[in-house]
Amino acid sequence: MFELSAEEEVIRDRARELGERVVRPEARRSDEDRVFNRAVLEELGRAGLVGGPIRKVYGGSELGHRAQALIYEELGRIDSAVRGFLAVQTGLVASCIQAWASEEQKLRWLPPLCRVEAIGCYCLTEPGAGSDVAAMSTRARRDGADWVIDGEKFWITNGNVADVALVFAQADPEKKHKGITAFLVPTDQPGFRREKMTAMELGHRGADHARIRFEGLRVPDAARLGAVGEGFKVAMAxxxxxxxxxxxxxxxVHAACLDAVLDHARRRRQFGQRLGDFQMIQKTIADMHVGLEAARCLTMKAATDLDAGRDATRAVSVAKLFATEAAAEAAHQAVLLHGGRGYSNDYPVERYYRDIVGLEIYEGSSNIQRLIIARGLLGRDEGQTL
Ligand SMILES: Cc1cc2nc3c(=O)[nH]c(=O)nc-3n(C[C@H](O)[C@H](O)[C@H](O)COP(=O)(O)OP(=O)(O)OC[C@H]3O[C@@H](n4cnc5c(N)ncnc54)[C@H](O)[C@@H]3O)c2cc1C
Incomplete structure (x- = not known):
């Protein structure tokens, strides 16, 4: 199952080549200067890496999830902010439009999103509603043929640069998550206000993060994605x-940590020999390799399930939980193995160490993945709503 096809190998090699040529030279500066580097993303768009799973008729490359996962891995090896942009632009926004939008919306938004001539954002999290999505207080109310949206979202990746926003709002609070409704909103509408988040982030410093306010934002009913009350399903899919x-x-990130560790363990000498010749260091290297192999297998298993059209929710949660926690441990070990050097930005491992924490938090924290996995295994008790 985990042998790559010839086509998948070509895509992986192409992503690796572009990552090295286009992303790597900018990665450190973007992080240190906190610059959202649009030119890099546009080049990835022109090279066909952004519209991976989108159908060719809408400007995409019609790749499977396995091939797309290889692109994410190669870009994630170099810069989590760039990979994070792609996960939102492609994995959340474009995929959602392809699955749920009208033909008119697909033709309007998908080609420019694939080429990064337009940027999308996914507006779910609110100050009072993070893991508990159903607690959202953003409201959508009917007003004649339109909807009027009021509320606030934050931590929205791409939010300040987006041309189109996928907005989740509560249309019927009594129904809790069954009242949530999704809308596709051009960001140049009156009532769509956004600002950069002011605090200095731990990692992903080359990414754009916004606080967005909807103040009487009026959208036609045609902007709705899915049925009224189907927004939670849209968000989770x-x-x-x-x-x-x-x-x-x-x-x-894990692979990048192992590469850095191997390089350092071969070069650095103490007590008259290479660091890598000490058995305790070899344990670290072996454990990092085992974790990486396991994470890659779980990720490809989840991608294979998605490609086969199987229900992959649990497999994806298993992969996200294991891969992010294993990579966080690998990044910690990579910094330690570099000694004082790892504690400074002379070496890239300190950025991997800062960035990986974000992956453990967003798109559902580790604990939320554990809830999804365990509840799926247990099944619901009669009458249980949570
Ligand atoms: C870099 C970055 C980019 C982001 N981009 C986006 C974006 O584009 N769009 C968007 O909508 N959001 C985005 N987010 C927000 C992200 O999805 C949320 O931060 C995340 O879902 C967690 O929500 P929270 O921060 O409110 O934490 P909380 O929900 O307050 O959780 C805090 C802690 O409590 C734990 N916890 C919560 N509930 C339970 C429970 N029932 N059982 C056990 N433990 C629990 C969590 O695991 C966590 O450790 C981004 C966040 C970051 C850091």
């Missing part, structure tokens, strides 16, 4: 693709 991107991105 999108997260299956998005979380696969996070798992594969974590595999990339």
């Amino acid at each position: 999108a997260l299956d693709c998005g979380r696969l991107g996070v798992a594969a991105g974590a595999v990339g």
Whole structure:
């Protein structure tokens, strides 16, 4: 199952080549200067890496989830902010439009999103509603043929640069998650206000994160994605693709940590021999390799399930949980193995160490993945609503 096809190998090699040529030279500067580097993303779009799973008729490359996972891994190996952009643009927004939007909306948004001539964002999290999505207080109310949306979202990746936003709002609070409704909103509408998040982030410093306010934002009913009350389903279906991107991105970070460790363990000498010749260091290297292999297998298993059209929610959660936690441990060990050097930005491992924490939090934290896995195994008790 985990042998790559010839086509998958070509895509992986292409992503690797572009990552090295286009992303790597900018990665450190983007992080240190906190710059959202649009030119890099546009080049990935022109090279066909952004519209992976989108059908060719809408400007995409019609790749499977496995091939897409390889792209995420290769970009994640170099820059989590760039890989994170892609997971939102492709995995959450474009995939959602392809699955749920009208033909008119697909033709309007998918070709420019695939080429990065337009940017999308996914507006779910609110100050009072993170893991508990159903607690959202953003409201959508009917007003004649339109909807009027009021509320606030934050931590929205691409939010300040997006041309189109996937907005989740509560249309019937009494129904809790069954009242949530999804809308596709051009960001140049009156009532769509956004600002950069002011605090300095731990990682993903080359990414754009916004606080967005909807103040009497008026949208026609044609902007709705899915039926009224189907927004939670839209959001969760999108997260299956998005979380696969996070798992594969974590595999990339893990691989980058192992590469850095091997390089350092070969070069650095103490007590008259290479660091890598000490058995305790070899344990670290072996454990990192085993974790990486396992994370990659789980990620490809989830991608294979998605490609086969099987219900992949649990497999994706298993992959995201394991891959992000294994990569976080690998990043910690990579910094330690570099000694004082690892504690400074002379070496890239400190950025991997900062970035990987974000992957453990967004698109559902580790604990939320554990809830999804365990509840799926247990099944619901009669009358249980949570
Ligand atoms: C870099 C970055 C980019 C992001 N991009 C986006 C984006 O594009 N769009 C978007 O909508 N959101 C985005 N987010 C927000 C992200 O999805 C949320 O931060 C995440 O879902 C967690 O929500 P929270 O921060 O409110 O934490 P909380 O929900 O308050 O959770 C805090 C802690 O409590 C734990 N916890 C919560 N509930 C339970 C429970 N029932 N059982 C056990 N433990 C629990 C969590 O695991 C976590 O460790 C982004 C976040 C980051 C850091």
